[in-house]
Amino acid sequence: MPDFLRKFIGLLLIVAAVGVASCQALMVSCSSGATAVSSSLLR
Amino acid sequence: MGRLLLLAGVVLIPLTALILLIKRITRSMAERFQQTPSPFPSLKGMLMFLLPLPVLFAAIAALGRGSLDGLIGNAAGYGLFLAGALLLRRGLLSEVEYDRRRVARTPWPFKTLGGTVVALATSVTAWLGADHHPAIAVAFGLAALLGCYLSYGFDPRTAKRFTDSEGVDVTDRVLEALAQAERGITAIEHATRDIRNAELNGRLRRIAALARQILTLLEEDPRDLRRARKFLNVYLDGAKQVTEGYAKTHGRVSAPELEDNFRRVLITIEEVFAEQQQKLLESDVSDLDVQIEVLTTQLKREGVV
Numbered sequence: 001m002p003d004f005l006r007k008f009i010g011l012l013l014i015v016a017a018v019g020v021a022s023c024q025a026l027m028v029s030c031s032s033g034a035t036a037v038s039s040s041l042l043r
Numbered sequence: 044m045g046r047l048l049l050l051a052g053v054v055l056i057p058l059t060a061l062i063l064l065i066k067r068i069t070r071s072m073a074e075r076f077q078q079t080p081s082p083f084p085s086l087k088g089m090l091m092f093l094l095p096l097p098v099l100f101a102a103i104a105a106l107g108r109g110s111l112d113g114l115i116g117n118a119a120g121y122g123l124f125l126a127g128a129l130l131l132r133r134g135l136l137s138e139v140e141y142d143r144r145r146v147a148r149t150p151w152p153f154k155t156l157g158g159t160v161v162a163l164a165t166s167v168t169a170w171l172g173a174d175h176h177p178a179i180a181v182a183f184g185l186a187a188l189l190g191c192y193l194s195y196g197f198d199p200r201t202a203k204r205f206t207d208s209e210g211v212d213v214t215d216r217v218l219e220a221l222a223q224a225e226r227g228i229t230a231i232e233h234a235t236r237d238i239r240n241a242e243l244n245g246r247l248r249r250i251a252a253l254a255r256q257i258l259t260l261l262e263e264d265p266r267d268l269r270r271a272r273k274f275l276n277v278y279l280d281g282a283k284q285v286t287e288g289y290a291k292t293h294g295r296v297s298a299p300e301l302e303d304n305f306r307r308v309l310i311t312i313e314e315v316f317a318e319q320q321q322k323l324l325e326s327d328v329s330d331l332d333v334q335i336e337v338l339t340t341q342l343k344r345e346g347v348v
């Protein structure tokens with residue numbers, strides 16, 4: 001496999017795994033916060 | 044009360060870390076005005092510091108929400124990401140150093156270790172932060188590990204050994220001599236901080252820069268080490284001792300004679316170092332001349348030219 005292609009695929013995998021996991025963690029954190037705020041407002 | 048203490052602890056720890064960081068930055072900025080400016084730091088491995096930033100924000104959001112589980116999961120994930128990125132960067136920088144040298148020991152497997160820690164961090168974040176099933180979290184980790192391997196590769200596993208003209212392996216001796224010389228130059232640079240004379244500091248900086256250039260030449264071709272032995276054992280060591288001695292003494296005693304003597308010594312050292320560098324460069328040129336001559340003779344003999 002050419003060096004450039006190997007590095008490109010590696011970068012894609014890193015962005016896919018690390019980036020997606022990080023953004024999902026942020027979304028989960030923020031969405032549960034929003035749910036908590038809305039439920040407290042409803043009460 | 045317990046919550047108040049927890050909140051105070053959570054606020055105080057990052058605040059203390061921030062203050063320490065600012066102090067360190069200001070100190071290094073102050074040192075920059077005294078020393079020769081170092082080249083711009085390499086950007087290798089910076090991606091691994093930037094990509095996990097959302098995990099830090101997730102931890103802050105969990106803190107604001109008062110969710111202990113989210114805070115612990117995200118903080119642990121971000122801590123592991125940071126540790127992995129630091130290890131990876133260290134491995135990449137030591138690989139650059141390994142590639143540059145002709146003689147080198149096998150580097151510590153920082154890249155492999157960093158990739159593994161990043162993979163672990165990805166799994167922890169996917170499991171505790173993003174609430175994925177543990178099996179999916181492991182798949183995230185494996186993808187990150189494969190990505191690190193493909194993108195950065197694993198660490199070099201062999202030492203670059205060097206044998207002298209008699210066939211004796213002198214790798215350790217060469218590396219020890221180079222490391223000792225590097226320690227000498229660092230000691231000179233360190234002593235410069237205690238000298239409050241701009242002209243002498245300038246000379247010392249030039250001497251340290253010249254010594255580093257000579258070391259780079261020796262690292263690139265350790266065969267020159269025999270020629271440069273006097274430089275390493277006598278002049279560099281002498282320069283270090285004189286500089287350290289002057290830095291200690293001139294703060295307590297103000298003697299213009301001492302300053303003049305020190306200036307004269309520095310001028311001589313600078314000349315000797317420049318001469319040594321020139322000799323090494325000339326020997327490279329003469330080596331190349333011999334190689335060209337041999338090749339020309341061979342080509343003539345074979346009727347190509």
